[in-house]
Amino acid sequence: MTSVLIGASSEVVRAGLESLLATVPTFKIVGSFPIGAALAQFEELQPDVLLLDLESPEDESMSLAMESEISPLVVLTDNTENSLVVEALGSGTRAILPRDATSEEIVAAIQATATGLVVLHPHVLRSMLSPILPGEESEPDPSDQTLTPREIEVLRMVAEGLGNKEIASRLGISDHTVKFHISSIFAKLGASSRTEAVTVGIRQGLIMV
Amino acid sequence: MTSVLIGASSEVVRAGLESLLATVPTFKIVGSFPIGAALAQFEELQPDVLLLDLESPEDESMSLAMESEISPLVVLTDNTENSLVVEALGSGTRAILPRDATSEEIVAAIQATATGLVVLHPHVLRSMLSPILPGEESEPDPSDQTLTPREIEVLRMVAEGLGNKEIASRLGISDHTVKFHISSIFAKLGASSRTEAVTVGIRQGLIMV
């Protein structure tokens, strides 16, 4: 049984969510209020999940909810690309869905959230990943050479500051081989030291920091 | 009804997952094979979800799965902090859970994945957020030490892949001094190689890529 508290400024939305959740026998709606009231009631009602419908992420309700350290939080919002929602994940919010999510998605998100998991809509994920996955940049700079999976694996360990010997033992290969791979990496990346290789690799999105 | 294909190298794990999923009436196991075989069967069986148990993210199976563009993919792995798993999200993987996830979590993740949502374990989320959320850094490692302007200058050149001698001539100082600065940087950043110092420096926002 998962107890759910609904917070939505629109009464229509509340009614919609209520009827939606009512179709799932393991859900129990412990309350349904405008956002402010829902937040106020959270302490007392202690629901497993708080389902919030936010008109816009700029809404102060978002920050309010974030600051109150309410943890199992499912948020419906329009602007899934706003960095605000991404930040929200850093402080309690367990799920972010667009307001036009299907009922199956909302139900699944609440269930997953209740178990402690974090749920995202693919769009939200993309906006999170875009800064760190520069994505398919194929500038024919000096090379355009693609590293083999093995080389990427090695480069990743180089970035960790590991020595050739250490890398060798982790991969179960000889350190001679590691040196060979690193030489190939240098050639393909146009680098001449492992440190330079790392920065180039990061710039090209091959590895992350 | 959600059809699930299981891929795990260990027969014990397969049996465990099978019995776990069997308890959910809306799940239907369409197959259970070692990882390679599971990937091969994916086309034919066309499951709604592919559940993979990966021993380690370095496993070539991961890259294999990523390249095959199989989309509804739930991955169980040990090393949830590895950037590899984060990258995996960029190409198909819909869920990443630690291998010691509870049965509730696994079930919830499969259900959410089937509806198209992306599911993460909180740990995985943290490793994704850390690069773009500079805040919340409160690891009193050996670090928290602030680099002097000169040291930052040196670190920046180290990141470019320059050698001590080269840095020395650019700064108009002796290479001994450069080595001294780098030693201080190592101590303050808790690094033990110039490459590691660079990645730590990038992580802490001291330098940029």
Next chain:
DNA sequence: TAAAGACCTACCCATTTGGCCGATACCGGG
């Protein structure tokens, strides 16, 4: 089947790195 590429191993050797000892000099605060 042949060719190509990825992957692994091995050797030699010059250069670089990083740790360790020490020293001088400047500057600001107690």
Next chain:
DNA sequence: CCCGGTATCGGCCAAATGGGTAGGTCTTTA
């Protein structure tokens, strides 16, 4: 005035690094 932090030099030395060349499997591709 002395002390601590910063910046600058010096030498010594073990270890790691990077370049070159040369071989060997294995899988995929043509």
